[in-house]
Amino acid sequence: VFFVHNRVKTLPDIHAMVSRLCPDVDIAMAHGQMDPKKLENTLVNFINRKYDVLLCTNIIETGLDIANANTIIINNAHQFGMSDLHQLRGRVGRSNRKAFCYLFSPPLSVLTPDARKRLQTLEEFSDLGSGFDIAMKDLDIRGAGNLLGGEQSGFIADIGFETYQKILDEAIQELKENEFKDLFKDENNGEKEYVRDVIIETDAEMHIPDNYVSNIQERLNLYNLLDKLESEEEIDEFVEQLTDRFGKVPKSVFNLFEALRMRWYCKLLGFERLNFKGKKLRCYFINDPQSSFYETEHFNNLIEYVNGLGDRHLHFKQSVRNFFLVKDECKSLKQVVYALKGISEGIKKKKAI
DSSP, X not given: XXXXXXXXXXXXXXXXXXXXXXXXXXXXXXXXXXXXXXXXXXHHHHHTTSOSEEEEOGGGSSSOOOTTOOEEEXXXXXXXXXXXXXXXHTTSOOSSSXXXXXXXXXXXXXXXXXXXXXXXXXXHOOSTTOHHHHHHHHHHHHOXXXXXXXXXXXXXHHHOHHHHHHHHHHHHHHHHHTTTTTTTHHHHTSOOOOOSOOEEEESSXXXXXXXXXXXXXXXXXXXXXXXXXXXXXXXXXXXXXXXXXXXXXXXXXXXXXXHHHHXXXXXXXXXXXXXXXXXXXXXXXXXXXXXXXXXXXXXXXXXXXXXXXXXXXXXXXXXXXXXXXXXXXXXXXXXXXXXXXXXXHHHHHHHHO
């Protein structure tokens, strides 16, 4: 167990408290003001299980990988930055053991708004790969500098101009629909786009192979062009160009086209994420349960249409965090596209009636 208390002066007091509460536990102390040799010996002894608890400062934040440590307790967590907490939390769960992280702080009601947001963010984003979500929340809490002018924080350089532009467009659209909806009511009268991007998860091979297009920059350019295709005609033209320049198009590239079609239909139907693995298709609706999408005629038509089919292989499911559509016995990407296309066309016919 790691017990993190980031005040060297009061570490002995914490040591005494933990010893009093848990008299049978062997406790070691580690902090940056210790003699380097003694610090090294302490860590080695902890790794070799001569101690049960390592009482330490945030000196363990980076570079320390102890596989048999599966619990971390962070005292006064509200005094840490979000990146510090995320790094400290990553010190446990480094093997196949289930890990636990406990954040100790005063009641949330007495904390500053920023401290409260930091702790709530850490609680909300606890899954693997949630670092980017935490970074975005941190940016939202601390601010990102001025959009125009020299007072920048390096955000654009880190994620690339196109991604920054995409995030900016989403933020502007959100403002138009919420805070400034009266000013943009004419623009908002059109059909609202609820899903702007779709995550595709599949075990099918989808990429432009190195032996087909050897130049890295050229492959990146092709991926960018592929991302902008919006119709079957544009896909046909793209295939012709690839064949003309590089030869016969491999299967993995055709799979990319299928993924592109999936994304088109998912946007139309209101799916934020599509998972196709082991012949089972799962299409996840918008993650925000408060979204106005769930009050639309489109969503009601979709529910009625699918339920009216009476297909035992096609049904809805509800988990703690998601509402999603499941289709069993999907044997290929083409079948997935065919199924999504069928639902989309069925809803259009229902709407026309």
